[in-house]
Amino acid sequence: MRLIKLLTLSTALAVVTTPALAVDKDLAAARGQRSLHGLETYFAQGEGGTNLTSAARYGTWGVDLDGMDTSVAPGDSFFRYANGKALDALEIPADKTSYGAAYKLIDLAEARSQAIIEGLAARSDLTGDDAKIAAMYRSMMDTQTVEARDAAPLAPLLASVRGIKTRSEMAAWMGRSSGTFGSSFFSAYVAADEKNPKINIVNMGQSGLGLPDRDYYLKDNFADKKAKYEIYVADMLRLIGYPNATQAAKDIVAMETKIAEVSWTRIERRDSTKMYNPFTRAELAAYAPGFDWAAYFKAAQLDKASKVVVGENTAFPKIAQVFAETPLETLKAWETFRVIDQAAPYLSARFVRTAWTFRSKELGGSQQQRPRWKRAISAVEGSLGEALGRTYVAQYFPPESKAKMQALVDDLLSAMKVRIDNLAWMSPTTKAKAQEKLSKFVVKIGYPDKWRDYSGLTIDAGDLYGNQERTSAFDWAFQVSKVDQPVDKLEWGLTPQTVNAYYSPTQNEIVFPAAILQPPFFDPEADPAVNYGGIGSVIGHEISHGFDDQGRNYDGDGVLTDWWTAEDSDKFTVQATKLGAQYDAYEPVAGHKVQGALTMGENLADLAGLLIALDAYRISLDGKDAPVLDGFTGDQRAFLAAAQVWRSKRREATMIQLLAVDPHSPDEFRAIGPARNIDAWYEAFKVVDGKYYLKPEDRVRIW
The missing domain is CATH 3.40.390.10 (Collagenase (Catalytic Domain))
Structure with missing residues (x-):
């Protein structure tokens, strides 16, 4: 699934799906980007404050x-x-896990974004991106519709998972998850070729963990978190009536532990030279058997890519072996859980509450959930960040x-x-x-000299879940369109309203968004x-x-x-x-x-x-x-x-x-x-x- 940036107001690549998924995909996608704050603000994730x-x-x-x-x-x-x-x-503050100087600037950026978004949401004469911003905000604030639909929006995806009959079909499903809710044992993303940074290529990294890091599965000082994670997995499965959820959760965590055992550490993943391992798609299939790579790439719309650069290369055959040896029913239970886990913020209160209790309170230490309006601003930021940024700059960043x-x-x-x-x-x-x-x-x-075009994205004020699915598909299609194409040097990795800065080694550029210049x-x-x-x-x-x-x-x-x-x-x-x-x-x-x-x-x-x-x-x-x-x-x-x-x-x-x-x-x-x-x-x-x-x-x- 794409990175759903619920609040980039915090810092670079701040995301809210599940923490572990966010961490895995962020580290992969951020290989070409060294940021001032980086992942730390995932855990601060847009927590606001006074209306500055x-x-x-x-x-x-x-x-x-x-x-x-x-x-x-x-x-x-x-x-x-x-x-x-x-x-x-x-x-x-109770709805925060961290607070201080930089976080007050996050508050400021959020308050300014709030003024823009709520001003648009109060109008009925809007067109273009402004209308989409207003519709996204309204969809998140329409709790009556969200509660009435409860788990119904998940039904098509969950039925699709239930219908998987072979491992090849599961590999294909994992490929499709790049553009929707769901997950894979391997993450794919599009970025500059580090040996030829003028061209974008497909990059791949290890994935598959639901906790923030492999250490959470393997080290004794995280044993309590691992145990509570298993309970959480079962709780999420029970929300949709999954049969024998307790045993399914036990099997899922055992499988993820096997993935953790063969995954590279974060320290190993810092070595850019070791993380550059080019393969053709056929070579990768031969190198890491047990996983239907052809089905995966076709479903992910990456089957025309000239080459694939693999990060943690020695982990790939071992993770593929875990895939091959895990019972199909466990794989389906895992994928079902990942769909629910990622979609939870856009479903009814019982899903939101269960996810927040573990993801934010247990793992992050948060004492109180953010108000709905703040999460609505995050949803706008995640789907239409540059559209919001264009207005933000016009109002708050003097020449x-x-x-x-x-x-x-x-x-x-x-x-x-x-x-x-x-x-x-x-x-x-x-x-x-x-x-x-x-x-x-x-x-x-x-701010960027060229703004992103959102004309192909459909946002419906009465369909929060659908908005997120469409945004996921829209973002993934945008990534796929770049494969084997020249790098757009005008593109930014952060929105103007992001409190952060970064350096990109492949572009040899330093980037300072408007929001940090306070x-x-x-x-x-x-x-x-x-x-x-x-x-x-x-x-x-x-x-x-x-x-x-x-x-x-x-x-x-x-x-x-x-x-x-x-x-x-x-x-x-x-x-x-x-x-x-x-x-x-x-x-x-x-x-x-x-x-x-x-x-x-x-x-x-x-x-x-x-x-x-x-x-x-x-x-x-x-x-x-x-x-x-x-x-x-x-x-x-x-x-x-x-x-x-x-x-x-x-x-x-x-x-x-x-x-x-x-x-x-x-x-x-x-x-x-x-x-x-x-x-x-x-x-x-x-x-x-x-x-x-x-x-x-x-x-x-x-x-």
Whole structure:
């Protein structure tokens, strides 16, 4: 099934189907995209707040002095020093799993979208995309019709699953699920060929798990979640009267456990080179027997694809074997469950409540379901995101913000250029290629130059479930149309109302949607040091993704290739490993540590981003001394702004889930981890000791 983006207001590729399905497909689809927040906001998924109209600047010049806790030494916790009093006062709203600085911007984007959508929904004279936005919102708000229909909308799909008589028919059904509710043991998506990024090809990844990660099936500290998942599977099957639901659920979880056992870990999946394994369709069928690949590709409308690039190649034959050895009735029970699980948000209250209780409350720690109107805004965002974004930009993104942001990006690119030139450990040969890559960076700010065409999508105000099915089919047809076709370089991976940013290695581009260009990240009227520390570190973060442990494997044209000398690569790896060991020691929840290898790319980017931002700020001073504001130097203000961007709290269940699946470190350590490796931070705050003090020789020095 397509990614149903119920609320992209949170961050890149935020989706609401089932968490595990979302995670599997997101990781596959996001291989070509390194984002600022990434998966973390799936768990924040669009949780709104007060009805804001504009973002408020911290203090008078951009730093919240009252929110600091100066009783905490910076060396003991720079996160608490910069945010302590504010964190003590911060409460996570009942319908949220996380809250803080970035989430307040999500609230703002949601409130603005609400104003647009409800304004349209109140009218009866609309045509085109505006009429579709209004109809989608009304369909989600029409609870009377949704309740009256109850499970009836599912009947055709469930009958189709019941009618499967052979494994070949099941493989075909899995192929069709790309464009409707349902799932597969293998996920297919269309993206640029990493060896020839001018052309789109079919990519495939492992799938089939209903929990967020393989660890949930295999590690003892997730045993309780696995047990409750089995109960949840049975509960969902009972909602449609499935026979012997308890045994069916037991069989489903046992089967998924076998898939988990042979699946690659998230750390293994971070290696772009190992994840590039081209096959013809015939070669894949021979390589992974036991699954009818011809039936799958034909049903998915991918049977004309010139080639398929497989990610976790060694897992494919083993997963195909699980498919071949699993009784057909178990496969049908599993597919039935996946249909119900994914469709639940668009069905009657008993489905919604059951899904929310496990997916959001049990796994994510949410205390209260989001109000219906917020979920309705999410539904619009998921189906018609760019149509909504076009109006959003017209109302809320002034041209001067784009111009000032462009100037900041130029400053950061210049700072990165200087930093590459001054690297003592990098050879002249690699430096020249790094500078060539940097010179080819594409910058996208605010909104796309070409908007998506939704004219082929039918939205009916009285048919919520049908709207989601039609949107799924519409989106999948859009993906299929790209196969073996040139990459559209004007296309965006985020909507303008998304609070996030990303770097695409195959397109060598950095993208900053309009919604993130607000305080505390960016304020045209704030002190320059604050903007460099806030949005500047974000810009630097995205720039440096082109040179992190994976981004460095792509050249300036986006081609997956090794352009580093072996000696330079070894030196880089030594420092990266050193950084990973630091993060391995962080333990936000007892018994659950940060995975330095999983979060490596984002940790490298956080460190480099802050360094580049600080350089750019100093360059902007043009040799002049930075003013002192309220007793704080320019460097101090930049560091504080960077730390206050990450001000947030998370529920423990959410934190545990993110530690297992998210390639980003917890926000606390995004404030602490980079700063403690930067000499200028020690100088700015006179840090000579403390819990997070590092001796100069122990500090990581890469960019």
